[in-house]
Each structure stands twice: as C-alpha cells, then as structure tokens.
Amino acid sequence: MNKIDCPVRLNPEPAIMNGLILPSSFTSLWDPPANVAPGGFWFIFRAGKLLVTTSAGLPDPPGIAMGERPPLPVSDRHFVGLLDGVACWVASCNDIEPPAGFVFETLRGLFNHLPDNLLAVAGRGAQVVEFHRTHCHCGVCAALTELDDFGRARRCKACGEITYPRIAPAMMVLVKRDTGHGRELLLAKGARFATIYSALAGFVEPSESVEDCVHRETFEEVGIRVCNLRYFGSQGWPFPHSLMIAFTADHESGDIACQAGEILDAQWFPTGNLPELPSRFSIARRLINAAIAEVAPDHPALRK
Ligand SMILES: [Zn+2]
Structure with a gap:
C-alpha cells in the first residue's frame, strides 16, 4: 500500500537555504569536456579534511585552490563537473603539510565560512574521494581495481566485479x-x-x-x-x-x-x-x- 496519502508538493527553497545542495550553476560530469580550459578548482582532501585558502586563518572567508595544477602533490585526481563553466577536480594526498596560505579543514568546520556553492561541490568531492580510497581492492576477491564507466565506478582487474559509489x-x-x-x-x-x-x-x-x-x-x-x-x-x-x-x-x-x-x-x-x-x-x-x-x-x- 502506498502510504503517501497526499500529492507531492513543491519544496520551498528560501534563498538563505542553499546548504549542501549543488547549485544550478554546477553541471555534474565525470569526464572533462574537450573544450574546457586546463586546470580549474582543486578540491584536495587529506584524511577527510579539505584544503582551503586562508589569509589569516578561519573564520576569514576561505576559498578553494585554483590553477592549472594542484598546489601540492596528489595521489589521484577525478573530474566531478563544471561550476560556472570552471572545471572542478577532486584529489587526495597523504601526510603532506599544506603549502603557505592553505589549511586543511573539516567540511563541518567550513559551514558558514566557505561559500555555499563551493561547499556543495566539496560535499560531492568528499564522497568521490572516499569511494575511490575505500575501493582500491575488490570486495569479492581482494584484487586491485581500476577506474570504469568513465570514472563513475571501479572494476576488479581479476574477476571483473564492478562497484559504484555507495549511497x-x-x-x-x-x-x-x-x-x-x-x-x-x-x-x-x-x-x-x-x-x-x-x-x-x-x-x-x-x-x-x-x-x-x-x-x-x-x-x-x-x-x-x-x-x-x-x-x-x-x-x-x-x-x-x-x-x-x-x-x-x-x-x-x-x-x-x-x-x-x-x-x-x-x-x-x-x-x-x-x-x-x-x-x-x-x-x-x-x-x-x-x-x-x-x-x-x-x-x-x-x-x-
Ligand atoms: Zn575481484
């Protein structure tokens, strides 16, 4: 029995309530378009924390690294979409201190500090990075996996098991x-x-x-x-x-x-x-x- 007794109603979206919702100016993609400029935003995570720019420490408005290359060595990178036409990359790094002018912060710690549109993309990025970090090996046979389906999934090199991000x-x-x-x-x-x-x-x-x-x-x-x-x-x-x-x-x-x-x-x-x-x-x-x-x-x- 369908227990929704009333018709679906529209969800009111007051302007102050953007939160972690991806903005309409963001296009979710897994492959960078051929005509996109090199580089873009770099959402880089270390142990679950995001690299953000800061001039004098939070709560000054922080930002996300931009440029053709990430500002520090990264162990992997994944394209996640376009924000106002600018490429958005997510990446992870291990045991590296942030370069001058940057800090690592938790996403929750960035609530009300990082602009909402960047925070929302960072939320998508955090899940993508976490998926790849925790699925390097096959859950069936434990062999190494590789990217599949244009980066959406991982495929076992030995048994072919395909895994998509868990939601x-x-x-x-x-x-x-x-x-x-x-x-x-x-x-x-x-x-x-x-x-x-x-x-x-x-x-x-x-x-x-x-x-x-x-x-x-x-x-x-x-x-x-x-x-x-x-x-x-x-x-x-x-x-x-x-x-x-x-x-x-x-x-x-x-x-x-x-x-x-x-x-x-x-x-x-x-x-x-x-x-x-x-x-x-x-x-x-x-x-x-x-x-x-x-x-x-x-x-x-x-x-x-
Ligand atoms: Zn396998």
Whole structure:
C-alpha cells in the first residue's frame, strides 16, 4: 500500500537555504569536456579534511585552490563537473603539510565560512574521494581495481566485479500536530548527536520502502503513529555518504515514549517556543522552517 496519502508538493527553497545542495550553476560530469580550459578548482582532501585558502586563518572567508595544477602533490585526481563553466577536480594526498596560505579543514568546520556553492561541490568531492580510497581492492576477491564507466565506478582487474559509489538512503520526518493553542513540532535529541533537537531520522533497511521506514522508525524511536505522510525533498549528506529523504507527517495516535539508547529526549515544541534548531545546511532545518512558515511566516527562525 502506498502510504503517501497526499500529492507531492513543491519544496520551498528560501534563498538563505542553499546548504549542501549543488547549485544550478554546477553541471555534474565525470569526464572533462574537450573544450574546457586546463586546470580549474582543486578540491584536495587529506584524511577527510579539505584544503582551503586562508589569509589569516578561519573564520576569514576561505576559498578553494585554483590553477592549472594542484598546489601540492596528489595521489589521484577525478573530474566531478563544471561550476560556472570552471572545471572542478577532486584529489587526495597523504601526510603532506599544506603549502603557505592553505589549511586543511573539516567540511563541518567550513559551514558558514566557505561559500555555499563551493561547499556543495566539496560535499560531492568528499564522497568521490572516499569511494575511490575505500575501493582500491575488490570486495569479492581482494584484487586491485581500476577506474570504469568513465570514472563513475571501479572494476576488479581479476574477476571483473564492478562497484559504484555507495549511497545510504535515510528517511527524515517532521511530525506536527495543530492544537487549539497552535502548531507543535515533535523534535528529538538523539543519543549520537546529543547537542540539538531535530526531526526524526533513520536509515532505510534492505527491501524496505522509504515510506515504511518512516512509519517504523517513528514508532520505534518515539512510540507514536503518524498519518498524512507528505514528501518534502531530499539532500545528499556527505557524512559519509547519505541521501536524506524528508517528509512531513501528522500525529495520528500515541504518547511520546523514547527508545532507550537511541533517543535521549523528545518533546512537542510549540512554534512559539522552539529549542536551538539544526544548522541551515541540513534538510532538517529546511523541513522545520517550512512547517513554521505555514503558520508563522514572520517567525524569527526563518531569518537565520
Ligand atoms: Zn575481484
């Protein structure tokens, strides 16, 4: 049974909510076009951290290395697309100190510092680099692999097994209820990310539909049943390779009962008294903001 009861609605995209979404000025490609200028942006990773330019250290606005060649020796390189017509390369290096004027930073550390369009391409780059780093050997016979399908995949030199980047789908759901006192949002604080209240989330299991995952995870984590499931939108989340698929839903029945070991706390928060919310880079924040905007279009949370 299809448990999406209502038609798909458009995902509102306020201008401040670009986050990690690839901009429309970016074209995803795996092979550089023949007429593209040599070089371009270099998204270089060392142990999961990105090389960025800095004149006086963060939080001065950092940037990404540009030029015909990478600014330090790299062990591999992969083309990932064009940003405003400029080639974007990702590469990795090992145990090399950054050259003068550069530092290595985590992607999360670059939130609100690196321009959004560069941060989004860096998110794609991080997943590409991580895929090639962790699939040098075949998962079937352990022989060496090589690039395949124009760089999208890796193929085993011995047995021919082909592997594409792994993407882990996860559902996110914001449960709401409208009472005589206004709208309330169900926000939870997970045991693994205990610093902030957010929408519920969980990974899709083998052969499970995303819709069934929403119903299962919601009941497991907070003990309630939901209805009126509506698709909101999706977003890649490169920590390390998730695809967040977000919904809204209405409370149908049940009182909150937090799952031990998974959920530290969960509460119904009135829109007029919300806790600290997730960063604007997450689809959770866009989901929460959209639910607030329906009932309180001038709410201060929408301006952050
Ligand atoms: Zn093999």
